[in-house]
Amino acid sequence: MAAALKSHGVPYEQVDASDGIGGNWRHGVYTTAHIVSSKRSTAFADYPMPADYPDFPSGSQMLAYLQSFARDRDLLGAITLNRKVVKSRPLPDVRWRVEFEDGETATYKGLVVCNGHHWDRCFPVYPGNFDGPMMHSKDFKQPADVAGKRVLVIGGGNSGCDMACEAARTGRSSDISLRSGYWFLPKIAFGRPLTDLPIWSLPVPLQRLILRLLVRVTIGDYRRYGLSKPS
Template sequence: MSINSSPKVCVIGAGSAGIAAVKVLAERGLDVHCYELSDRVGGNWVFGNTNGVSAAYKSLHINTSRQRMEFSDFPMPAHLPDFARHDQIADYFDSYVRHFDFADRIRFRTGVLHVAPRADHGFDVTISTGETLRYDAVLVANGHHWDPRLPEPMFPGAGEFRGQLMHSHAYTEEAQLTGKRVVVLGMGNSAMDIAVDASYHAEQTYLSARSGVHVIPKYVWGRPYDRLGAAERFPSFLRWPFARRLMAAATGPMSRYGLPEPDHKFAQAHPTMSSRILDRLAHGAITPVPNIDHFDGDEVVFTDGRRVAADLVVFCTGYKISFPFFDHDFLDPSGDNRIRLYRRVFHPEVPGLYFVGLVQPLGAIMPIAERQAQLIADHLQGRYHLPSAADMDSEIAAHRRGIQRRYVASKRHTIQVDFDDYMRDLRLERERGARRPAGLSAADHPARRAAEVVAR
């Protein structure tokens, strides 16, 4: 392929990020093919997804308001609630694909088994039919909420526990909780949702906190919390002091509900959104307890010495970032959940390798994925150029230092971004890249040789 010809592009996954990428690239006239394990689009928002890896549960609703989650050129229906249900979101994604008419670019019930860079340029992509196809560029959009991470190390006595141990990824409906004595470990969004479900259906519900969090109600002053002061023109150093005072007034200290006080400021950890958990705690329907210390027979023993008999323990302990289609010696972030990407999109050493939606925003991924895809399309078409390798390394290092200064040390924060700040950064980066001269970086075009990378 000559550098000036249109590249052939593979998109892995047709979840919310993948369909954004396919739509943008198809509109630009690029030769884009998408592979999706499921029989439909939507990824984690499809309850009972046939792909076998999605994590939707029956009571799942969005935590970002629909106005902040929708694609820029396809508003969500006005009749939907501000915090819509999973099936309503999945239907929205179906409608998005139909409206822009790009379903023919997606090959359903087809997984990607292996991706390897070629010595000349591009990639060999092996799919589940056994075919190996050649592509000039690969966009990875396989998501980061599908490979469960269990406690590390596992609590002593877990192997002899007489109850059931389950990761939140395996939770689908309230029937799994009915009549049981349930311990939910974790303080993230899934933990709060499952604990609330259990409070209505289980015999007893305990919420075990490994650390304190700031719980954010979905509505403040009668409006969705994420629409107050939300705009790209307001940088985070102005936004978060205001938000901290607002949240403190809205909820009060967490200790009033029996939860541990956070050891960090609001927005220094990924937020937990729930308008229901504090109510259920206040009414005694959920008993807060500290972290698990060990298991003993059919009992869970907590760090304060308390013991409770339990039938089910649900670990809401997050996910690994995993790319099973890459060789481990090529790219394997599963140990520390870290991957070096320029602007969270471009692999700095592998021409033509891009990542879409591999961020954990204080907000929604969908508009971010759309803007990332626009940046990638510009790059594929020669309208945007990468900086030098040294400048990319410098930006990646600066981003990591910023995360270390800002956030609590945790594997869940390695891909954290502020929604508005990052959206502004992507917009400005498109403008900067349009003015840069070509050829500053070896990764500046997918048709450049990747022999050096392959040889490593």
């Protein structure tokens, strides 16, 4: 967003509550994390990732890529770090009043919120008691955290699948709890990242048909793995 505003000559200010750029890749991923989409489909359209990056870059490589992008596009000078927004409200004249953690306020013609959706931990609430340790995926930092433990992962999103795989490698056992049947897709198909296959411009019904056939060939019936049939 900052690069787009700058390229169009729109004056702007950028603030970040963290002490450095990179968002979740800076402070919210574990040491062995890798992206689930390919570098080709994840990179900015006009700023490809380095040729020596693997198909699925690591968390540290993603952070380095974002930092490089900010430097090369000369964005760092307009970013104020360690500056947290605590409140914003629209004014009658269509401007926005923004309040910062230190009590200062500022007024802007427009407001763009780009805080992502990984910054706030969300825990489900269940009846009963559990005396063992509970950890949010954002607080998982290294596979050694679950070494030798029986692990139950709640949720089948990207983070949940990552946690289940890490626990299967280093833990005593790994189970995953899902509200309904999920479609789990392979990251690689026919020797290429799934996100790089030339199917995503096709009509959605045709995409789904191809993916169903792909799952049948590469994975088979999910029920063989103790999973529910996708709903």
